[in-house]
Every structure is written in C-alpha cells, then in structure tokens.
Amino acid sequence: xxxxxxxxxxxxxxxxxxxxxxxxxxxxxxxxxxxxxxxxxxxxxxxxxxxxxxxxxxxxxxxxxxxxxxxxxxxxxxxxxxxxxxxxxxxxxxxxxxxxxxxxxxxxxxxxxxxxxxxxxxxxxxxxxxxxxxxxxxxxxxxxxxxxxxxxxxxxxxxxxxxxxxxxxxxxxxxxxxxxxxxxxxxxxxxxxxxxxxxxxxxxxxxxxxxxxxxxxxxxxxxxxxxxxxxxxxxxxxxxxxxxxxxxxxxxxxxxxxxxxxxxxxxxxxxxxxxxxxxxxxxxxxxxxxxxxxxxxxxxxxxxxxxxxxxxxxxxxxxxxxxxxxxxxxxxxxxxxxxxxxxxxxxxxxxxxxxxxxxxxxxxxxxxxxxxxxxxxxxxxxxxxxxxxxxxxxxxxxxxxxxxxxxxxxxxxxxxxxxxxxxxxxxxxxxxxxxxxxxxxxxxxxxxxxxxxxxxxxxxxxxxxxxxxxxxxxxxxxxxxxxxxxxxxxxxxxxxxxxxxxxxxxxxxxxxxxxxxxxxxxxxxxxxxxxxxxxxxxxxxxxxxxxxxxxxxxxxxxxxxxxxxxxxxxxxxxxxxxxxxxxxxxxxxxxxxxxxxxxxxxxxxxxxxxxxxxxxxxxxxxxxxxxxxxxxxxxxxxxxxxxxxx
Amino acid sequence: xxxxxxxxxxxxxxxxxxxxxxxxxxxxxxxxxxxxxxxxxxxxxxxxxxxxxxxxxxxxxxxxxxxxxxxxxxxxxxxxxxxxxxxxxxxxxxxxxxxxxxxxxxxxxxxxxxxxxxxxxxxxxxxxxxxxxxxxxxxxxxxxxxxxxxxxxxxxxxxxxxxxxxxxxxxxxxxxxxxxxxxxxxxxxxxxxxxxxxxxxxxxxxxxxxxxxxxxxxxxxxxxxxxxxxxxxxxxxxxxxxxxxxxxxxxxx
Numbered sequence: 001x002x003x004x005x006x007x008x009x010x011x012x013x014x015x016x017x018x019x020x021x022x023x024x025x026x027x028x029x030x031x032x033x034x035x036x037x038x039x040x041x042x043x044x045x046x047x048x049x050x051x052x053x054x055x056x057x058x059x060x061x062x063x064x065x066x067x068x069x070x071x072x073x074x075x076x077x078x079x080x081x082x083x084x085x086x087x088x089x090x091x092x093x094x095x096x097x098x099x100x101x102x103x104x105x106x107x108x109x110x111x112x113x114x115x116x117x118x119x120x121x122x123x124x125x126x127x128x129x130x131x132x133x134x135x136x137x138x139x140x141x142x143x144x145x146x147x148x149x150x151x152x153x154x155x156x157x158x159x160x161x162x163x164x165x166x167x168x169x170x171x172x173x174x175x176x177x178x179x180x181x182x183x184x185x186x187x188x189x190x191x192x193x194x195x196x197x198x199x200x201x202x203x204x205x206x207x208x209x210x211x212x213x214x215x216x217x218x219x220x221x222x223x224x225x226x227x228x229x230x231x232x233x234x235x236x237x238x239x240x241x242x243x244x245x246x247x248x249x250x251x252x253x254x255x256x257x258x259x260x261x262x263x264x265x266x267x268x269x270x271x272x273x274x275x276x277x278x279x280x281x282x283x284x285x286x287x288x289x290x291x292x293x294x295x296x297x298x299x300x301x302x303x304x305x306x307x308x309x310x311x312x313x314x315x316x317x318x319x320x321x322x323x324x325x326x327x328x329x330x331x332x333x334x335x336x337x338x339x340x341x342x343x344x345x346x347x348x349x350x351x352x353x354x355x356x357x358x359x360x361x362x363x364x365x366x367x368x369x370x371x372x373x374x375x376x377x378x379x380x381x382x383x384x385x386x387x388x389x390x391x392x393x394x395x396x397x398x399x400x401x402x403x404x405x406x407x408x409x410x411x412x413x414x415x416x417x418x419x420x421x422x423x424x425x426x427x428x429x430x431x432x433x434x435x436x437x438x439x440x441x442x443x444x445x446x447x448x449x450x451x452x453x454x455x456x457x458x459x460x461x462x463x464x465x466x467x468x469x470x471x472x473x474x475x476x477x478x479x480x481x482x483x484x485x486x487x488x489x490x491x492x493x494x495x496x497x498x499x500x501x502x503x504x505x506x507x508x509x510x511x512x513x514x515x516x517x518x519x520x521x522x523x524x525x526x527x528x529x530x531x532x533x534x535x536x537x538x539x540x541x542x543x544x545x546x547x548x549x550x551x552x553x554x555x556x557x558x559x560x561x562x563x564x565x566x567x568x569x570x571x572x573x574x575x576x577x578x579x580x581x582x583x584x585x586x587x588x589x590x591x592x593x594x595x596x597x598x599x600x601x602x603x604x605x606x607x608x609x610x611x612x613x614x615x616x617x618x619x620x621x622x623x624x625x626x627x628x629x630x631x632x633x634x635x636x637x638x639x640x641x642x643x644x645x646x
Numbered sequence: 647x648x649x650x651x652x653x654x655x656x657x658x659x660x661x662x663x664x665x666x667x668x669x670x671x672x673x674x675x676x677x678x679x680x681x682x683x684x685x686x687x688x689x690x691x692x693x694x695x696x697x698x699x700x701x702x703x704x705x706x707x708x709x710x711x712x713x714x715x716x717x718x719x720x721x722x723x724x725x726x727x728x729x730x731x732x733x734x735x736x737x738x739x740x741x742x743x744x745x746x747x748x749x750x751x752x753x754x755x756x757x758x759x760x761x762x763x764x765x766x767x768x769x770x771x772x773x774x775x776x777x778x779x780x781x782x783x784x785x786x787x788x789x790x791x792x793x794x795x796x797x798x799x800x801x802x803x804x805x806x807x808x809x810x811x812x813x814x815x816x817x818x819x820x821x822x823x824x825x826x827x828x829x830x831x832x833x834x835x836x837x838x839x840x841x842x843x844x845x846x847x848x849x850x851x852x853x854x855x856x857x858x859x860x861x862x863x864x865x866x867x868x869x870x871x872x873x874x875x876x877x878x879x880x881x882x883x884x885x886x887x888x889x890x891x892x893x894x895x896x897x898x899x
Contacts, residue, residue: 052786071715129792130784132843134805141796173781180777240709274682280711391737558763
C-alpha cells in the first residue's frame with residue numbers, strides 16, 4: 001500500500017501535539033504582514049480561524065454566501081459543546097474524551113488528531129467565556145454541564161438550546177473586531193466556484209458575487225476551506241438550504257483527495273417528514289434524550305390505530321409501551337450514540353411499530369421527567385425547543401410526546417487533511433466539518449462545535465505557520481496570471497452552460513430525484529445491490545440534468561436558481577462518489593451500515609482486518625473513475641473492540 | 647394530524663428586479679397547499695410553478711429554516727414575520743391562513759435596508775454596527791480558566807436573553823421610525839451584564855450608537871412595537887439599559 005504522508009508526529013500520544021508545536025516553523029510578525037490568507041466559509045471554524053489569523057497579523061480575506069457571517073449554519077447547533085474540564089468531578093479527563101470520541105467514531109479516526117482535539121477542548125471554553133458567551137451557570141456562578149449521547153460523564157457546556165448560536169456569535173464578534181481593524185476583509189454574498197492551483201500550490205479562488213453576478217479571482221499565499229458538510233446531497237436534511245459541498249468538491253476536482261465520503265450522520269431526533277411539499281427537516285436537540293424517553297407501542301394493532309389517528313399516544317397504557325432503547329441498551333438507555341439510536345428507530349418502524357400517519361416516527365416522551373422534576377424544570381431546560389416543536393407540528397409536547405424520526409444531519413467525511421489540516425494540495429487547508437479528520441464513522445453529540453472551534457482557534461493558526469514560513473519570499477499573488485484567467489473562464493463557461501440549457505425541469509426536481517436515490521440506497525442501511533442501483537441511477541440523472549434543467553432569471557443579477565443549479569450539479573457527482581465509497585466499504589461502522597455486515601442481534605459489525613483505513617478518493621478526470629488511495633489507521637493506544645452500549 | 651389542504655390562495659408580492667428599478671405588486675394564484683407546510687415551502691412551490699411558466703421566481707432570503715439564522719425577512723400581511731408571535735418567517739406555517747386568502751408579502755421597509763431584489767434587502771448596516779463595538783477586545787489564547795470569574799445565574803440568564811437576538815431586522819422593519827435601538831441594545835446589554843464585557847462597556851455603547859445614527863436608522867420613541875414583533879421576544883428593558891450605558895458614557899467624556 002502506498003505510504004500516505006499524514007505528518008502525524010512520533011512519540012507518546014499525550015506529547016505529540018506539544019512536540020509538534022515546538023518542531024514546526026513560526027512566521028515573524030514582520031513577515032506575517034506580507035502574507036495573504038483566504039478563508040472560505042465563516043461558520044465556527046471559518047470565523048474563528050479568520051479572526052485568529054487576523055489577530056496574528058496575516059492579511060485575511062474571508063468569504064461567505066450569506067449576507068452575514070453570523071448566519072452560517074453552525075448557528076443552528078442546539079445542545080452544546082464538549083470539553084474535558086472535569087468541572088463535575090466525575091472523573092472526566094482528556095484521555096476519556098479522546099477515548100469516547102474514538103470509540104464513538106467506531107475506530108475509524110486518527111488517534112493523534114482526536115487526542116489533540118480533546119487536549120485543546122478546555123481552552124475553547126475559556127476563550128468563549130472571555131468573549132462574553134453566556135453559558136449556563138450554577139447558582140454559585142460556575143459553569144453548568146449536561147450529558148450527551150455515547151458518554152458516561154457530564155462534560156457538555158451549553159447556552160440554553162442555542163449553544164451553536166452563542167458560540168458562533170462569539171467567533172463572529174472576534175471576526176468583527178478584526179474587520180474593523182482592517183486585518184480581515186469580509187466578502188458576504190460571495191460564493192467560491194473554484195480554487196486556483198499554480199506552481200503546484202493553492203494560490204487563490206474564483207468567486208461569483210451573488211448580487212451582481214460578477215466572476216472574480218482573489219489571490220493568497222494559502223487557502224482555507226471551512227465550508228461545512230455535504231448533507232444536502234440528500235435533498236432533505238437538517239442542513240440549511242444554502243449549505244453545500246461545492247467548495248470542497250471544486251478542491252477535489254483540482255486534485256485534493258476526498259476522505260470517507262460515505263460517512264454521513266443520521267440524527268435520530270428530527271421532526272418527521274409531513275408530506276411531499278417539504279423542503280427541509282428540523283432537528284430536535286439530542287439533549288432532549290437526557291430527559292425524554294423513546295418508545296413505540298408494543299402491540300402492532302396499537303401502532304396501526306395510532307397511524308390511522310383513531311387513538312392518541314396517551315391512550316397507550318404504560319405496560320404496552322416498548323422503551324426499546326432502554327430494553328436493548330440498558331447501560332446507556334436513551335443516551336446511546338446517534339447511529340445506534342437511528343438504526344433502532346428504523347428497525348421498529350420497518351417492523352411495523354412506527355407511529356404518525358406515515359408509520360415513520362417514534363415517540364420522545366417527557367411525561368416521566370415532568371412527573372419527576374415538574375414542568376418548570378423541563379421548561380427551563382428545553383423551553384425554546386418545545387416552542388419550536390409546537391410551532392412546526394401544532395401539538396404541545398408538554399402534553400403529548402414528541403414524534404421524531406432520523407434524518408441526515410452531518411458529514412463526517414470531507415476533504416482529506418494531514419495532521420496540519422492541510423490537504424494533499426500544498427497551501428490548501430480544510431477545517432471544521434469540511435474536513436474528514438476527527439469523527440471517524442460517527443460523530444458524538446456536542447463534538448462538532450468543539451472540532452470547528454478547535455481547528456479555527458487553536459490548531460490551524462499554529463500549523464499554517466509551518467507552511468507559510470516557506471512562502472515569505474513569494475510575492476503577492478497576481479490574479480492576472482494565466483491560471484486565474486483560465487479558471488475564471490471555466491467558471492463563467494459552466495455558468496453560461498447551465499443557464500443556456502433552458503430545459504423543461506426545475507433544479508429542485510433534480511435535487512429531489514437525487515435525494516430519493518440517496519435516502520433509499522445510500523441512507524441508513526446500504527447494500528451492494530442498492531448502491532449499484534444508486535450509482536447507475538444517479539449517472540443517468542446527471543445526463544438528464546445537463547440536458548434538461550431550466551435555470552430562469554439573468555446571469556448577471558441576483559439569481560438563487562443559478563446558484564442552486566451549480567450546487568446540485570456538484571451534489572449529483574458527489575452522490576455518485578458517496579455510493580462508490582459505501583460500496584467499497586463492505587463493513588458496517590458507525591453511521592455506515594451495510595446489510596451484509598451485521599451481528600446476529602442486528603448491530604453493526606466492523607471488519608478491522610480489511611477496512612481499518614481512511615478512503616482517500618482521487619479525481620482523475622470527468623470521464624474517468626476516481627482512484628482509491630488508502631491511509632492505514634494505526635492504533636497504538638486503544639484496543640479495537642466491537643462497540644457496545646449494552 | 648389531519649392534513650388540511652388550502653385549495654386556492656392569492657399571493658400578492660413585491661417584485662423589484664434590482665435596487666435601481668421601480669418595484670410593483672404582482673398577484674399570483676397558488677393551489678393545493680397543505681396547512682402543514684411552512685410559509686417558505688409554499689413560496690418554494692409557487693416559485694417552481696413560476697419557473698415552469700417562464701416567470702422569474704420570487705427572490706427571498708432564507709437559510710436555516712429553523713428560526714435561528716435570521717436570514718428570512720418577510721413582511722407578511724403588514725407584520726414582520728407574519729401573523730404569529732415569537733417566530734421567524736420560516737417557522738410560520740400555512741395553518742395560520744384560510745382558504746381563498748390573499749396574502750401580501752413585502753420586503754423589510756427601511757431607509758437603511760435598501761432592496762436588492764424582490765424581497766431581499768441589504769442589511770450590511772447591521773454588520774457595520776456590530777463592527778463598531780459589538781465585541782469584547784480579547785485575542786485568541788492567553789485567557790484565564792472559564793470558572794475563574796464567577797457569574798451569577800441571574801446575570802448569565804439576563805445576558806442570554808439579550809444574546810438571543812438573531813439580527814433579522816424585524817425590529818427595524820416594524821418600527822415607524824426604522825430605529826435599530828433594540829438590535830443595538832441587545833448586544834450592548836448582553837455584554838454589559840457580564841464582567842468580561844463591562845471593561846469597555848462605555849466605549850461600546852458610544853461607538854455602536856454613533857454608528858447606528860450615522861447609517862440612517864431613526865430614533866427610538868418608545869412605542870414598544872419592536873418588542874412585540876421580535877421573534878426572540880427581546881425586551882425593550884434592554885433599550886433602557888443601553889440608554890443608561892450611553893448616558894454614563896456621555897457623562898464620562
């Protein structure tokens with residue numbers, strides 16, 4: 001197997017990061033002023049990186065597609081952020097957070113990266129507190145914690161049900177301070193449509209101004225992609241409508257490897273689909289599983305009556321309720337990790353015990369905790385989530401259990417990066433959800449915020465110096481160079497091509513078709529036959545798209561349909577790669593479940609002998625199959641065991 | 647949940663192709679909308695129909711569709727975010743409307759929020775106000791432990807009440823003076839309630855208010871309309887705190 005340079009430092013696990021920091025190069029303040037860095041995406045990872053790099057003295061240009069960095073989808077994270085503070089004296093530690101994350105990810109992430117993540121996690125909390133993030137507090141004035149799925153300690157910090165919002169606003173405020181100082185130049189309503197590689201190094205991007213339609217290049221000594229995940233390939237997901245994997249996909253097409261594309265997270269607690277008019281799913285925080293009990297009826301006839309609306313959930317007596325998570329996983333109960341909870345819900349619904357008129361929902365019931373703690377306590381903990389649920393479904397979760405069902409939520413896969421968070425293209429970095437690095441095959445709750453901010457505040461600002469130290473003699477990048485002009489031409493050409501097809505079907509039509517293939521065959525359970533079907537089907541869809549899509553409006557004006565068309569064109573190609581990767585990985589691990597690889601009890605069965613690797617897909621041209629490179633995962637500190645939450 | 651279908655609705659919507667062109671109302675018919683659909687899903691369906699009829703779809707801002715990003719910004723039947731309390735447009739559902747209704751949709755109307763296209767406005771002014779002082783001046787790193795400074799639960803909760811602002815601009819759109827006081831007050835008040843933010847509280851109040859005035863937002867006349875239409879129910883008591891902070895800053899000059 002080819003040796004992949006992942007730059008993981010030698011030495012004991014707990015010393016790797018410190019040692020690495022002392023080994024890598026540092027750029028002097030005088031030279032930082034001469035170096036330009038582009039940051040694409042301004043969610044938790046992008047905003048924290050842009051702000052921190054600006055503070056260090058680099059010239060930063062930051063881009064986002066929204067009208068403000070404050071609107072990035074990090075804002076929608078509800079439950080919390082993990083940190084190994086051990087404030088609760090419950091025997092938490094850096095090692096325990098590391099171990100939980102490795103195990104939660106089903107042993108498909110790198111030990112060194114995950115350990116570093118756990119190691120810097122306490123600093124994140126300190127940083128956010130200093131910025132004025134109003135975390136929940138105890139009466140004595142200390143920070144409060146709650147529990148999350150897949151762990152046995154209380155290490156999640158939170159700000160009501162709006163933790164992502166508060167952390168993002170913290171990073172946004174730090175970013176604003178740098179914008180005001182002039183160290184960061186912010187471009188809102190700009191979409192990155194290509195990355196420019198010159199002399200073998202990433203030296204800039206091509207963007208479209210989404211208000212005027214102008215296509216323009218920006219040059220820099222390094223490019224940081226912090227553009228989030230690709231969950232919207234599935235059409236229906238908890239991602240924001242604008243979330244897309246296109247920036248990462250452009251990097252892939254320019255030679256950056258895509259890591260583990262088939263690893264996507266299906267979140268167990270989302271509000272169920274209500275009908276075919278839906279364009280977006282809403283998440284209900286995992287924190288609700290702290291106090292809610294998940295159940296379906298024990299008797300099929302009760303489930304059928306519930307589906308027909310003849311009876312309500314409160315008509316089912318206690319003894320006829322199947323608390324299937326508590327039954328199957330007594331030690332973790334309702335707090336099993338997301339992949340386990342999602343599959344268990346699907347299993348019950350497929351067996352005919354699901355509720356709602358579709359039969360595709362389970363109950364999340366607060367009756368018991370309201371009896372135990374009182375309505376006021378529950379209201380204080382989850383008031384805004386209950387309100388959100390009521391607004392959407394028109395039912396009162398204080399009186400009736402919530403109905404929930406799994407939905408696509410997060411992508412663990414992403415651009416392959418080394419220990420420095422650099423892709424295999426020199427000067428091109430990927431941070432936050434956009435990279436593949438820390439969550440393996442399943443992400444634990446409250447860890448996305450942790451990773452985004454760890455990368456942006458405390459990892460990238462160090463590691464990027466190691467590369468930029470060699471760039472101090474490189475002059476300012478000239479965007480009139482032929483590489484830039486060619487990239488601009490290609491971007492404009494593609495936009496014109498999309499616009500001029502003038503077919504008969506809307507962009508959404510194709511997106512929905514893609515979503516069906518993905519959910520049916522590349523969703524919660526996958527098998528070889530279905531995956532092949534998906535690949536063939538999506539390839540045909542791609543042909544049809546490029547013949548028959550209808551993009552209205554004008555090229556050089558604000559045109560949301562044109563934006564969407566470009567993203568869906570990429571999503572179609574991404575869907576194919578995800579299915580290919582899922583087909584290659586003939587084992588079950590984390591969120592990736594292959595029917596062919598299950599235990600007798602229906603749990604995911606890993607195949608460590610054959611699949612303990614990161615799949616690194618390499619683009620070889622539009623009409624050629626991509627090549628699969630494998631980075632072997634080496635475990636020196638933890639023993640690989642079958643994950644059990646029983 | 648029985649799915650009630652609204653067989654026909656009339657959507658009267660502001661169309662304006664660019665900032666410089668003149669706008670006008672157009673009315674479109676739409677059929678068979680589930681009351682369980684969200685308002686923006688209804689617009690998605692209408693847009694699909696318009697595209698197939700060769701009409702430019704209606705441009706509107708939206709993103710998270712969970713009521714938290716603050717991107718959606720529609721003025722529906724004369725109310726910011728439409729006929730419900732404590733919600734954003736994306737959380738508004740069609741069960742709030744009846745068969746045969748004419749629904750009027752306009753962009754936010756305020757001098758400081760110029761229309762870009764149709765229902766999309768430019769809220770860059772909000773960015774500039776935040777850049778003028780909506781932060782604590784700390785760099786990354788070199789910070790004390792999170793528990794080093796105890797913060798009383800009441801103070802933390804009150805700061806959180808203010809910090810819940812999503813920056814949508816409903817307060818400005820609702821105010822007859824197009825004042826941004828509630829928006830500015832939310833940030834000033836959040837940080838003034840916390841020891842971390844107190845250090846530069848005066849400077850912050852002064853700079854943010856000065857920027858707000860410079861950008862053409864109107865003055866506050868305490869009508870309280872902003873609080874009523876704020877999707878996050880941010881209280882005008884924060885405006886009172888902003889005024890106190892601002893006065894203190896002025897007297898200390």
